[in-house]
Amino acid sequence: MTLETGIYVLGFGGHARSVADVALAAGVKNLIFVDVQARPDETFAGFPAITALPVRLAPGWSIFPAMGDNLGRKAIYNQQSAPIAKLISPNATIGVLAELGAGTLVGHHAHVGPAAVVGRGVIINTGAIVEHECRVGDFCHISVNATVAGRTHLGSNVFVGAGATIIDKIEICDDVMIGAGATVVDHIVASGVYVGTPASLLRAQDG
Numbered sequence: 001m002t003l004e005t006g007i008y009v010l011g012f013g014g015h016a017r018s019v020a021d022v023a024l025a026a027g028v029k030n031l032i033f034v035d036v037q038a039r040p041d042e043t044f045a046g047f048p049a050i051t052a053l054p055v056r057l058a059p060g061w062s063i064f065p066a067m068g069d070n071l072g073r074k075a076i077y078n079q080q081s082a083p084i085a086k087l088i089s090p091n092a093t094i095g096v097l098a099e100l101g102a103g104t105l106v107g108h109h110a111h112v113g114p115a116a117v118v119g120r121g122v123i124i125n126t127g128a129i130v131e132h133e134c135r136v137g138d139f140c141h142i143s144v145n146a147t148v149a150g151r152t153h154l155g156s157n158v159f160v161g162a163g164a165t166i167i168d169k170i171e172i173c174d175d176v177m178i179g180a181g182a183t184v185v186d187h188i189v190a191s192g193v194y195v196g197t198p199a200s201l202l203r204a205q206d207g
Contacts, residue, residue, distance in 0.1 A: 005060025006030030007085055010076050012038055012049050015068035018126075020045060022089045022107055023064070030061075057082050065103055065121060070157045074139040077103055077121045084120075092124075095132065113150065128160075137174065146178075164199075175205055 007028055009016050012035035020031055024045070031047040038049035053063070062083040067073040077084065084102040088094065092106045095114030103121040106112060110124045113132035123141040124130055130148045137156035142148060146160045149167050155174035160166065166184040176188055179195035179202070188194060191205035 005058070006032065006062075007087075008053055008057070008061065008063045008082075009033045009066045010053075010063055011035055011066035012042075012044070013066075013068070015123075016066035017044055018107065019064060019066040019087065019105060020047065022087050022105060025090055025108070026087060027090075034063075053082070064105075068123070068141065070139045070141055070159060073103075073121050073123075074157070077139070101138065107144075119156065131168075143180070
């Protein structure tokens, strides 16, 4: 990861605080939160919150979309023209030949295996595992302590809940939510919410 002079963290909720924690651990010295609802003089860990990005960023500064919600993060990401950072915790592990897209967060104690390809705006949260040769589409969220086993392919906008497990060589389509603690043992070809062990469809995607 190229060390940034400073990062504008787009958001000021709980996930934005986790983003800030990883950025600071990675050696970033300057943070500014950006949230339209930020109050005057509001701060977190001594760093200010403002209501809008400047028209032009100073040299060495970048932005980082910091919304936990996949679609919200995608919308903010796609509005940006400034450089978008990627953030990797210093105690995360990244395998040889792994690729990470812009706007991706790899949290504390997370692991991305060798030759895995992770798209743009992805959250690989605290303690999550994305194993060897996986493909993770844009704007996914692999939640805390979730495991995506080797050679699994996730589409875009997939949420894998806390502690869930996806066994190896599974394919999951776009716009799927896997509930916390679920175990996915079969391919998922229809968008919707899946829960349980083995995971089954709870609710199809609206529309």
